[in-house]
Amino acid sequence: MHALITGGAGFIGSHLAELLLSKGQEVTVIDDLSTGSLDNIAHLTNNPNFHFAIETITNETVMDRLISDCDLLYHLAAAVGVKLVVHQPVHVIETNILGSETVVRVANRYRKRVVLASTSEIYGKSEKTPFKEDDDRLLGPTTRSRWSYSCSKAVDEFLALAYHKEKGLPTVIVRFFNVVGPRQTGRYGMVVPRFVHQALADKTITVYGDGLQSRCFCHVKDAVRSVAALAECAEANGQVFNLGSDEEITILDLAKKVVEMTESKSKIKLIPYDEAYEEGFEDMRRRVPDISKIRKVVAHKPEFSFEATLQSVIDYFKARHT
Ligand code: UDP
DSSP: OEEEEETTTSHHHHHHHHHHHHTTOEEEEEEOOSSOOHHHHGGGTTOTTEEEEEOOTTOHHHHHHHHHHOSEEEEOOOOOOHHHHHHOHHHHHHHHHHHHHHHHHHHHHTTOEEEEEEEGGGGBTOOOSSBOTTOOOBOOOTTSTHHHHHHHHHHHHHHHHHHHHHHOOOEEEEEEOSEEOTTOOSTTOOHHHHHHHHHHTTOOEEEETTSOOEEEOEEHHHHHHHHHHHHTOGGGTTEEEEESOOOEEEHHHHHHHHHHHHTOOOOEEEEOHHHHSOTTOOOOSOOOBOOHHHHHHSOOOOOSOHHHHHHHHHHHHHHHTO
16 A cells, blocks of 8 residues: 655654555655654655655646555645734635645546545634534634635545545545644644743743633544544444544643643733734634544544543653753
8 A cells, every 4th residue: 555645854753754654654754844744754754665755735747656556545634723824814825725726636636545634624613512524613703714624625525525425536535633743833823732832941921812612632643544444434434423532621721730740830821812813813712523424434442541642742852942
């Protein structure tokens, strides 16, 4: 099996590459290093089954060659992170829509199966709990940049589903819910690496809003194991799956837990959303996945508890700074 991973030098992609190599598969990664990094894959480069191209996925000539050579394609390249979405909306919209269009169209040319990474942002600000794959979406106005991310990934999903329906291309869609772990950076807004970094430096922990918004955090190793299992499952074709943990925690409790586990002297400070992102920023109050569907087709059972997940991020940051 030869897998192509777009965005394979990113946080989730690099863990997926590692997993597939450990199963004896050949892995090619394409990444433009816009948010990914060579550090994430440095430990894989000695493996003779590992290949790497620094290139953007909108380069159709390169994509044509890479896709024709692989058996299966994991499309993870995307512009992600709420801060990035708010501050660089053109980049986010173009990367997510034009990139995916190239990937899916070329995959169809060679009839290669596509596993497309999507996001819980798809559900928007709907207050339903938990989210099921077929639930309605609720989005704010186009004048709020945040919603462009949800819309761009929804276009990707429509495209993958349309290629499946109309042309019979095998495609599977996976909606990640707050995947965290080693190698994730806080640079684009992700809360866990930001809090751990702040706590280890005894700096103020920046909790946005009232801190009572909640999320469910899933360890990246649990996430990629389920993605690889879905990729091997023929009955998943043409379907959408939520992927994540259903253990919910408020952001304020997360901050307290990080302070406790790092034995930090940091103080926790509430920062209004307008100040943290932009005026009129809208956040999601709760975000809990219904994971019964994925559990019916693959053994999606998280091995990492919430504490073990946090500990792995703390260990990663400590190792980097010693
Ligand atoms: N958040 C926070 N402080 C930070 C970064 C994020 O309080 O320094 C909050 C953010 O407003 C959101 C939650 O943590 O309510 C999760 O944010 P993240 O960007 O990690 O994921 P998403 O919002 O996409 O679920």
